[in-house]
Amino acid sequence: MIMEESDRIEIMVPDREKELGLPYSESGVRAGFPSPAEEFMPRHIDLNRELIQHPASTFYARVCGESMSGAGIGDGDLLVIDRAVEPYDMCIAVCFIDGEFTLKHIKKEAGGLLLLPANPKFKPIRVSPEEQFTVWGVVRYVIKKL
Numbered sequence: 001m002i003m004e005e006s007d008r009i010e011i012m013v014p015d016r017e018k019e020l021g022l023p024y025s026e027s028g029v030r031a032g033f034p035s036p037a038e039e040f041m042p043r044h045i046d047l048n049r050e051l052i053q054h055p056a057s058t059f060y061a062r063v064c065g066e067s068m069s070g071a072g073i074g075d076g077d078l079l080v081i082d083r084a085v086e087p088y089d090m091c092i093a094v095c096f097i098d099g100e101f102t103l104k105h106i107k108k109e110a111g112g113l114l115l116l117p118a119n120p121k122f123k124p125i126r127v128s129p130e131e132q133f134t135v136w137g138v139v140r141y142v143i144k145k146l
Contacts, residue, residue, distance in 0.1 A: 011061045011081075011094075011101070051141050054084040059137065061094060061103075068092065068103050070118030077144045079103070081137035092139040098131050106135065 052058045061079045071092060073079070081094050089108045094101055095115055104115035104125065113133075115125040127133045 011059050051080050052082075053140070054082055057083040057137075058140075059083070063103060065103075067117040067119050067122040070120075071105070072144075073103070073118070073139075073142050074144065077142050079139050080141035080143070082140045083137040085138040085140065087135040087138055094136045094139065095133065096136045097125070097127065097133045101136065103139070 048055075059081045061081055063073055063075060063077045063079060066075055068074075073092070079094070085091075087093055087106055090105050092103065093106050094103055095106070097115070102115065102125070104117055107114040107116050107124075112129070113127040115127065117124065
């Protein structure tokens, strides 16, 4: 099976040796009416600790393509993928099929698995027993530039 060129991802290993301490407001940011002046007490948050539950099995990947745009995942977004998470029905996962990676919803069916895009321009992929297939990891977070 050959994936469309626009449906590939680039996988990277996070650098867990360094703390990624960024300023953080514990009180949050209100999205409704402004609150009375609260004392802003910046703290630090380590995104590596916040986003990575299983360090030895977590990877980042950059999305290349638009097959998951209906799920809010677009070209250039950064994924946090955990290989220790057991795949579940309709999860978004990085799958390895016939030597290529693809990002899809996994739909469990009686006859096997169906890989579903979240963009109607792309076709579902039915996984047949003849294909080399594995769920490489489950997407836990999507980081995107606005």
